Amino acid sequence: MPLDVPAERYAAITHAVYSVLDVAGLAAVASVVVDELATDAELNRAFDAHSAYYPWGA
Secondary structure: OOOOOOHHHHHHHHHHHHHHHHHOOOHHHOOOOOOOOOOHHHHHHHHHHHHOOOOOOO
């Protein structure tokens, strides 16, 4: 991704892609690799902060 992507967007995109892999039955053999620009903890914090606004189950 471009270097200027905010952590919350990076997290949302990463989780969305992983969700698609999960639905396709590929999550068990997939992994998310985080580079030195964003840590796993940063992505998780950003996702948690913004996921409260997602229309889950809508």
